[in-house]
Amino acid sequence: MIFAIRQGLLCLLFLWLPLSWAAESGWLRSEQNDHASVRLRADTSAQGETRLLIDVKLEDGWKTYWRSPGEGGVAPSVSWKGDVPAVDWFWPTPARFDVAGITTQGYHQQVTFPLVVRGRAPASLSGVLTLSTCSNVCLLTDYPFSLTPSQEDAGFAHDYAQAMGRVPLAHGLTQTLSAGARDGELIIEAQRSGGWSAPALFLDSAEDADFAKPLIRVDGDKLRATVPVHDSWGEGAPNLRGRTLSLVLADNGVAQESQLIVGDASGADPAGQPFWQVILMALAGGLILNLMPCVLPVLGMKLGSILLVEEKNRQQVRRQFLASVGGILFSFMALALLMTVLRLSNQALGWGIQFQNPWFIGAMVLVMLAFSASLFGLFEFRLPSSMSTRLATYGGEGLAGHFWQGAFATLLATPCSAPFLGTAVAVALAASLPVLWGLFFALGVGMSLPWLLVALRPGLALRLPKPGRWMNGLRRLLGLMMLGSALWLATLLLPHLGFTSQSAAKESVRWQPLSEQAITDALTQHQRVFIDVTAEWCITCKVNKYNVLNTPEVQKALQQSDVVALRGDWTLPSDDITAFLKSRGQVAVPYNQIYGPGLQQGQALPTLLSRDGLLKTLSDAKGETP
Known part of the structure; x- marks a missing residue:
């Protein structure tokens, strides 16, 4: 009887300690980076392969990167120790981050990467995970790990299936998809029978080519994305014609990964008009x-x-x-x-x-x-x-x-x-x-x-x-x-001589400097954003200011607690404002745009503003009250 009890306890110990503990690395942290935690888990229940999950938790305001980070950043990677066969790394659909005119692609808060080791893997997997995390500063951190895959874990299977569900599919989003190039730009055109809600485009890096933030325009079921292209030195654009391009197109929780051969861009204009x-x-x-x-x-x-x-x-x-x-x-x-x-x-x-x-x-x-x-x-x-x-x-x-x-x-x-x-x-x-x-x-x-x-x-x-x-x-x-x-x-x-305009003294709105990060921060806090890009030499800007923006009704609306007013002054040359306008397909001022919970993609206003039209769009941006 005592022997049977001992054997049972021993079995329980084997089930609990070696398998559950060694099947994952536990949450790993670094003394040099207390803003991120990582965990690795492994499973061998699938026939002929070993599956892994890399869990990453980030503090608020921090991000890590997709396989193609964009104009900055480093993608996560693993340096394996020992004889490890080929490893397939699957990447969930990322998000886009725009700071100071630089666009990057990656993840914030929490992300799980699924991996598969093809063939016979070692009994114990070890290596070093290198993770780049960024906020106002960027940290490149190494996390050494070692773990022994388990044979069967229902919890792991559930988490793995959930992580794979966030990986883009090979088809199912678009009916047609094409890519074309012209001087300094890449044009992506797609058609979706159900129309588009909140489309997003993510591009893999190409040799000697960097891609800036896409400008996406939707007309019914048709989508056209214009992507500025330059070389790695920020100078002339390389010739992309005839090259294979990898991209992810996402909309409202559905994503599709595609490989396209770049042809010549069509003659249709970027605004989607004949x-x-x-x-x-x-x-x-x-x-x-x-x-x-x-x-x-x-x-x-x-x-x-x-x-x-x-x-x-x-x-x-x-x-x-x-x-x-x-x-x-x-x-x-x-x-x-x-x-x-x-x-x-x-x-x-x-x-x-x-x-x-x-x-x-x-x-x-x-x-x-x-x-x-x-x-x-x-x-x-x-x-x-x-x-x-x-x-x-x-x-x-x-x-x-x-x-x-x-x-x-x-x-x-x-x-x-x-x-x-x-x-x-x-x-x-x-x-x-x-x-x-x-x-x-x-x-x-x-x-x-x-x-x-x-x-x-x-x-x-x-x-x-x-x-x-x-x-x-x-x-x-x-x-x-x-x-x-x-x-x-x-x-x-006067601005060139160091004098500032006195017209702002007549306004009661607290204008803040225009930046992509300011827009992102406001939307994160469920606020509305009103954007005014103007210049002292722009006559139409002054007409808008005196006829619409300085009216009591508009001034009152822009002072509401959930409204952030951003102004960009283009009177003097500004690379940041030029990049902001160009990313939206604009080359002239005035330019006004409104964002909010109800207008996540933003809505541009007509060149000549109307008081009623501005107030209605600002109201629509509030969205439904929860």
């Missing part, structure tokens, strides 16, 4: 530029100059306005060339970025003052004799002055991001170079339409009232408009 619609937007956007405060005086002066022609000659009027049209088209083609050079040199692209240069602003101020002084009759400003014409010529046979009037009007129009213009310019700067040139030409044609109308129908200009004393009043009015434009341009030099 190209002919973008052409129409470019024409409309260019036309609206004539109404901008800096351009309207030039056009008005141009029409007023017709009144000073003693002999009303249709051919002369036609030649003058066609010369101005040539100046407009020349300027837009020069802008297209500048954008092409900037793209090929991997520099920042933006509409109106020349107004971030104090020398350019100063030159424009002097030219506007010269126009104004000429209109007031103080002097007639002449170009060098080689050009043999006046800048603001009123009559005569010379056409160079009219040409440069059109070119000058174009330069003054660029700080404006009017409706339709922003979309067309965004598509142009993100599209292939032939499309970029075509769209900038369409913008030039759109701005030239009023000038072309007079050139084609000179009788419209010749029907203006006959010359008289009233013309002196018109010249003074145009001179005042030019002087006002010059004074406004002069105020743009």
